[in-house]
Amino acid sequence: MTANALDALLSRRSTKLLRAPAPNEDELARILQAGMCAPDHGALRPWRYVLIRGEAIGRLADMALDAVKRSGDKRMTPEKEKSVREWLAAVPLVIAVAQKIEHDNPKIPEQEQLLATGASVMNVLNAVHMLGYAAFWSTGLGTYVEEVQESLGLDALDYRFLGFVAVGTLAVELPPLRRPDYREFVTEWTGVAA
Ligand SMILES: Cc1cc2nc3c(=O)[nH]c(=O)nc-3n(C[C@H](O)[C@H](O)[C@H](O)COP(=O)(O)O)c2cc1C
Numbered sequence: 054m055t056a057n058a059l060d061a062l063l064s065r066r067s068t069k070l071l072r073a074p075a076p077n078e079d080e081l082a083r084i085l086q087a088g089m090c091a092p093d094h095g096a097l098r099p100w101r102y103v104l105i106r107g108e109a110i111g112r113l114a115d116m117a118l119d120a121v122k123r124s125g126d127k128r129m130t131p132e133k134e135k136s137v138r139e140w141l142a143a144v145p146l147v148i149a150v151a152q153k154i155e156h157d158n159p160k161i162p163e164q165e166q167l168l169a170t171g172a173s174v175m176n177v178l179n180a181v182h183m184l185g186y187a188a189f190w191s192t193g194l195g196t197y198v199e200e201v202q203e204s205l206g207l208d209a210l211d212y213r214f215l216g217f218v219a220v221g222t223l224a225v226e227l228p229p230l231r232r233p234d235y236r237e238f239v240t241e242w243t244g245v246a247a
Pocket of ligand 1: 065066067068190191192193216
């Protein structure tokens with residue numbers, strides 16, 4: 054990896070404040086291809102992506118908000134609905150993300166399939182950033198309402214729905230962000246008793 058690529062990894066960050074344009078077709082192809090380069094025990098390729106663009110994003114908002122309201126979720130107030138609609142109206146590309154569950158695989162437990170999918174999405178997020186765009190992974194918008202994933206063609210028996218990645222161009226300059234110091238999260242094991 055070049056120093057520039059590492060700098061890109063170190064500067065990636067999420068934001069909901071997106072606008073058009075989305076990555077073009079060639080860029081999107083490279084972004085999604087990056088998602089194919091995740092570590093993947095048994096080459097199960099458990100990641101699935103559903104692209105939602107243009108007018109389909111408005112239809113997604115209608116579908117998901119109706120389903121959330123029908124589910125009885127009291128948090129979906131009229132104000133919340135308005136802000137979700139306004140947010141989505143500015144987003145040029147939404148990528149729904151799911152794990153295809155291989156049930157009862159004797160060698161590769163579901164958690165490893167989930168981890169491979171997460172790694173794939175991380176590659177997508179990094180590729181988006183490296184091409185100069187921005188993204189936000191959200192498990193709002195009815196991610197946990199079964200009707201929503203079913204409407205996206207993801208049968209709940211076979212797919213674990215993992216939310217939506219909104220992709221676009223950064224709409225505002227973001228304030229500086231301080232990341233945690235890795236030393237707080239890393240220990241070393243030597244095998245020698247203390
Ligand atoms: C699986 C997953 C689901 C997420 N869902 C939400 C969400 O619904 N709402 C939210 O505010 N942030 C959510 N986040 C967090 C944001 O995507 C983002 O990571 C966070 O705002 C921190 O920004 P950073 O990626 O620049 O560190 C989620 C992250 C992950 C990995």
